[in-house]
Amino acid sequence: MRLALAAFAFLALFSCTAQARIDLSRLKLPPGFEVSVFAEDVDGARSMALGDKGTLFVGTMREGKVYAIANDGKKATKVETIATGLDMPNGVAVKDGALYVAEVDKIWRYDAIESHLGNPPKPALVYGKYPSDRHHGWKFIRFGPDGWLYVPVGAPCNICEPPAPYASITRLKPDGSAMEIYARGIRNSVGFDWDPRTQELWFTDNGRDMMGDDMPSDELDHAPKPGMNFGYPYCHQGDAPDPEFGKKHACGEFTPPAAKLGAHVASLGMRFYTGSMFPPEYRGRIFIAEHGSWNRSKKSGYRVVTAKVENAKVTDVQPFLEGFLDAAANSAWGRPVDVLVMPDGALLVSDDEANAIYRVSRK
Numbered sequence: 426m427r428l429a430l431a432a433f434a435f436l437a438l439f440s441c442t443a444q445a446r447i448d449l450s451r452l453k454l455p456p457g458f459e460v461s462v463f464a465e466d467v468d469g470a471r472s473m474a475l476g477d478k479g480t481l482f483v484g485t486m487r488e489g490k491v492y493a494i495a496n497d498g499k500k501a502t503k504v505e506t507i508a509t510g511l512d513m514p515n516g517v518a519v520k521d522g523a524l525y526v527a528e529v530d531k532i533w534r535y536d537a538i539e540s541h542l543g544n545p546p547k548p549a550l551v552y553g554k555y556p557s558d559r560h561h562g563w564k565f566i567r568f569g570p571d572g573w574l575y576v577p578v579g580a581p582c583n584i585c586e587p588p589a590p591y592a593s594i595t596r597l598k599p600d601g602s603a604m605e606i607y608a609r610g611i612r613n614s615v616g617f618d619w620d621p622r623t624q625e626l627w628f629t630d631n632g633r634d635m636m637g638d639d640m641p642s643d644e645l646d647h648a649p650k651p652g653m654n655f656g657y658p659y660c661h662q663g664d665a666p667d668p669e670f671g672k673k674h675a676c677g678e679f680t681p682p683a684a685k686l687g688a689h690v691a692s693l694g695m696r697f698y699t700g701s702m703f704p705p706e707y708r709g710r711i712f713i714a715e716h717g718s719w720n721r722s723k724k725s726g727y728r729v730v731t732a733k734v735e736n737a738k739v740t741d742v743q744p745f746l747e748g749f750l751d752a753a754a755n756s757a758w759g760r761p762v763d764v765l766v767m768p769d770g771a772l773l774v775s776d777d778e779a780n781a782i783y784r785v786s787r788k
Contacts, residue, residue: 446758447779452748454785457704460746463773463784464494464501470775470782472565472694473765474517474524478539481765482507482524483775483782484517486563491517491526493542498769499784507538507545513559515615516566518574520599527576529562530555532601552601556581556591561613565694565763570624573598577628579613584633584658584669592657594628594648608648610655610679616694616763620734622709625649627683627734629692629713632661638721641665643692644682645713645732645739653680684739689718690726694763694775698731702770702787709734712745712772714761724750727757729764729774746774746785 452460464470469485470492476482481494481501491508494501508514508526516527524538526548532555533548551574556562561579569575573596580592592611597604607626617628626648632641641661648655656663656679658670663681666672686692695713710731717727727750733741749759760778767773772785 447781448758449783451758452746452783454746457788458785459788461500461784461786462781463496463499464504464782466780467492467494467504467775467782468780469777470780471515471762471777472517473763473773473775473782474519475765475767476519476524476539477522479768480539480542481773481782482517482519482538484515484526486513486515486777489514491524493538494782495542498767499771499786501782505542507535507542508548513563515563516576518566518568520568520574525551525566525574525599527564527566529559529564530557532566532574532576532597550601551599552597552604554604563615565615565617567617568599569596569626570619575607575617575626577611577614577617580657583635584667586658586670594626605651607651608653608655610657610659611646612657616692616714618696618711620709620737621697621699623649623737625737627695627697627711629686629695630655630657630682631691632688633658633667634689634720636661636665636668637688638723639688642682642685642688643690645684645686645692645695645711646680647683647737648680649737654678655680655682683734683737684732684742686713686715686730686742687725689721691716691718692726693761694765696764696766698766698772700766700770700772703772704787707731712764712766714764714774716760716762717750717757724752724755724757726750727760729761746783749776749778 469488483492495503524535532551558581659674660676715726729746765773
């Protein structure tokens with residue numbers, strides 16, 4: 426009897442501890458907004474993509490899983506694992522009813538996926554020739570307005586001079602053909618989107634490590650045309666020559682960032698806000714998930730910020746969703762990874778630390 430009671434007490438304590446980990450009261454938003462838990466127990470939730478029938482697909486980095494989340498628009502109703510054993514399947518994208526999943530070196534396609542969630546089809550290999558390096562090897566993928574699939578290839582190091590296609594954003598046709606490099610000099614982009622007003626590409630890029638707490642800044646970059654070079658490994662944040670490689674090329678040879686986002690904040694997923702739920706001043710702003718620093722003496726990031734874009738220029742960057750970081754304790758309980766605008770205009774935010782997805786809406 427005592428053993429049974431002790432076991433029950435332990436399980437109750439464990440359950441309370443697990444539930445207390447997600448404490449929405451710690452989160453801060455601008456006046457008029459509220460946040461709720463859209464889905465929990467989504468281990469390692471990272472990149473998100475929405476299916477034509479409303480299914481939310483979620484990739485992971487540590488777990489090797491891909492999830493399909495049925496929902497009513499406001500909350501998950503069922504979380505299913507539709508793929509396992511993959512090599513850091515961070516990237517997910519949907520086109521013509523098919524789910525595309527990016528491993529480190531391969532892109533797979535699951536046809537008619539929303540009609541077969543209970544028994545997913547065997548995937549078709551779209552492209553299998555990306556580098557297999559795991560350092561910055563996880564990928565964020567999206568289909569552009571041109572119909573091509575955009576796929577970044579991170580540098581296989583902190584700082585080095587890697588050959589192509591490393592340190593770039595590539596693109597290929599949906600059938601895997603015609604792979605080409607769209608932009609170069611990009612250390613590690615894990616998020617991009619196209620301005621709905623101009624159809625031009627914007628992306629985040631993570632700055633190098635081991636240059637101190639405050640150098641260099643992560644970047645928000647703008648690539649309106651193919652062939653641009655953003656400086657890695659020779660120049661960081663547009664104006665900081667690299668200590669090792671900076672003498673080889675001047676910063677003036679490269680495209681500077683549209684905005685500096687802060688050192689080591691780990692800027693990842695980003696989306697232009699295209700919904701109508703939020704006030705008009707948010708329409709066209711970029712929402713950016715900051716995963717947070719791992720090698721800074723005083724932690725930074727761990728939040729969602731917005732960037733205002735006017736005439737292809739960033740005129741303002743402001744915090745939007747905060748509270749994952751306890752600055753006094755220098756510790757964080759959540760790490761935002763990706764953002765996604767839902768059909769009703771609410772904003773989803775994935776968190777691979779608390780294994781959850783949040784929904785931000787108007788009150």
